[in-house]
Amino acid sequence: MPITEDPRTGRLTRSHHGAVPAPEGPARAGILHLGLGNFHRAHQAVYTAAAMAAGGGDWGIVGVASRSRAVVDAMRAQDLLYSVATISPDGTSLSIPGVHTDVFVAADEPSRAVESIADPAIRIVTLTVTENGYSSSPATGRLDTADPAIVGDLRGGDPRSTIGQLARGIQKRAGSGAPLTVLSCDNLAANGPHTKRLVRTFLEELPAAEGAEALAFLESSVSFPSSMVDRIVPSTTPALRGEVASLLGAWDDAPVPAEPFTMWAIEDDFAAGRPAWEAGGAVFSAEVGRYEQMKVRLLNGTHSLIAYLGALQGAETIPEAVVRPAIQGAARAVLAHEYTPSIQVPSGVDIAEYERQLFLRWGNTALGHRTSQVGTDGSVKLRQRIPEPALRLLDRGETPHLIALTVAAYLSCIAPRPGFDPGPFAAAMKDAARERLLAVAGSARTGADIAELSIADLQLFGGELADRPAFIERVGELVDTIAHDGVPAAIAESVTAAETEVAAPASASASEVRA
Known part of the structure; x- marks a missing residue:
């Protein structure tokens, strides 16, 4: 999708960010996020920005879009920046999270998601791939092993499904022994255990000689805490881009609209540390x-x-x-x-x-x-x-x-x-x-x-x-x-x-x- 600049403004970059302060940006990534849509950019990224502002740490985010190039192209053209427009009947306010260290499209770089999950520097993998992205059967909730994407991923090669990427990444990571947390942020009941069951089933479907080490590593060194996320985040419109340009004084081709209300409840079970998300208002709870x-x-x-x-x-x-x-x-x-x-x-x-x-x-x-x-x-x-x-x-x-x-x-x-x-x-x-x-x-x-x-x-x-x-x-x-x-x-x-x-x-x- 071509990027169209407003001729009255310059493009949003780290040197030109208009009326809203832009953070310097993290030096290193500690989080890989699968699902680079509006919700992630108005929710987890905002909480991570607050966490890093309060406590620092190498918690930059590598964002992975499944197939769509629009957001990736826009963010790359803007030094990985974008604005969040918080919209209420009282008006619109803007912020710039600035926490991404890189973004890419999995379909264009099919091996990179697996390599990133296997990278010991990545300590948390977060997901917003919608309920439809887990390749589970509607009737049973179990992994749909007849799904063509799962069938292909089990055969080998670069995986296309989210569960295939997670399972193959964990399989490759097992060699280093570096612990990992997989944090689902989708609207699924008990989304942590649910995601773990799907990944485990995938690994169990592999030949024993191929999946045994990964299964042992999964049980010993990979945690799957549950979480509940809540914020209404509509689609971005041309009208919003125009409004943001007027308020910001810089052209942003990837702004995200969101309501003022936001909530995040998380089970505090992280195998390799976590950001201080509570600084942004997250609740760590056993409930x-x-x-x-x-x-x-x-x-x-x-x-x-x-x-x-x-x-x-x-x-x-x-x-x-x-x-x-x-x-x-x-x-x-x-x-x-x-x-x-x-x-x-x-x-x-x-x-x-x-x-x-x-x-x-x-x-x-x-x-x-x-x-x-x-x-x-x-x-x-x-x-x-x-x-x-x-x-x-x-x-x-x-x-x-x-x-x-x-x-x-x-x-x-x-x-x-x-x-x-x-x-x-x-x-x-x-x-x-x-x-x-x-x-x-x-x-x-x-x-x-x-x-x-x-x-x-x-x-x-x-x-x-x-x-x-x-x-x-x-x-x-x-x-x-x-x-x-x-x-x-x-x-x-x-x-x-x-x-x-x-x-x-x-x-x-x-x-x-x-x-």
């Missing part, structure tokens, strides 16, 4: 699992519901969607009746205040987070968000009406019933399962057919939900309601059913007391 539940279900699960309902009703952005009374009512109902009761709140967290903050964040009109971006890759994202809270209610003989509405709205966006137009914002959502789901929808006569084929046959949301006919039936009913009567009718039906179901046990208990 990362609780933070994960809170974020993945309350924020992410509800965010998905807002995105799919909003897109179906013609809302381009999340703020446009959540301001609508019906959609906001659905969001509040799924939180109150289905998500919040399913979590254990971390110590010291005021859950009512956390939920209040969620609606302020979703309503940040200045940020303009698009429904199509939030709704993208729902086949993988929803697999992490909905099964456990849905199964909790189903096991109690109750129906998760709002979670079923989330799935029905997702299916209506990605693979609508014939004759139903979900609109342009749903059409803009990207999803690896879209082709399979469209084939399902094309042969379906009813919503029940779509629900049965996608949830039970394709096991899109795991094996356990695939065996729950009550849930599948409810999703099918709501797909039909959306197609025939519209989104408002589906919302009203779901919210009323959820509130009636919650009230019924209370009424029964009161009757028992009176008796």
Whole structure:
């Protein structure tokens, strides 16, 4: 992608950084980051900049993009600098993290990721490759050994998959014995142990003579702490580049927009040291699992519901969607009746205040987070968000009406019933399962057919939900309601059913007391 400079300004560099101070930059790298997208650059990089400012250390970051060259080209042209634009209704403020020592594209330098993981100077590998980047089966959560990328990586040569790169890098590193930490920063339950299981499975699939030393090293010298990350980071737009140039006084072709809120909870289990990330506000906790539940279900699960309902009703952005009374009512109902009761709140967290903050964040009109971006890759994202809270209610003989509405709205966006137009914002959502789901929808006569084929046959949301006919039936009913009567009718039906179901046990208990 060509870099276009604003003729009124000079390019952002370490000698020309406009109105915002630029750090000198670290001398050496101690972190390799896989996934050089906006989220990493507005989250881990910002925390690392704060850590180095407070405590120093060789914690520079080598950033690795999987295939996209745009950010790599822009950062290389700017002395590895870029700005973070923190956006709120009160205005935009800028900062320049300046912590990267190098960036490259793995597809262009296929052996370099493995060599970097094996390098003893690298002590931490962090990941933001999205839920879709772990090559795990949606039905089982285990490594998908039928995935063509995994099959190729097991055969040898330069690995293409993230898990293949990690496993081959650890295999090569075992010779030096230098300990390593692999820190997943993606929205996966127990993302540390999950990543370790996938890497271990890959190594176990190798011939014993090839994988034995790496497996022993994995167990003795590689740690996989869990972490929970939280910050809304939309896509960069041309309008943002123009605004940043005006505020900065230098042209930045790779600025990152982000909301003011940021949170990072990390399990303190590092095999070779770590930066002082707490200087940036990170929380080191033994309750990362609780933070994960809170974020993945309350924020992410509800965010998905807002995105799919909003897109179906013609809302381009999340703020446009959540301001609508019906959609906001659905969001509040799924939180109150289905998500919040399913979590254990971390110590010291005021859950009512956390939920209040969620609606302020979703309503940040200045940020303009698009429904199509939030709704993208729902086949993988929803697999992490909905099964456990849905199964909790189903096991109690109750129906998760709002979670079923989330799935029905997702299916209506990605693979609508014939004759139903979900609109342009749903059409803009990207999803690896879209082709399979469209084939399902094309042969379906009813919503029940779509629900049965996608949830039970394709096991899109795991094996356990695939065996729950009550849930599948409810999703099918709501797909039909959306197609025939519209989104408002589906919302009203779901919210009323959820509130009636919650009230019924209370009424029964009161009757028992009176008796």
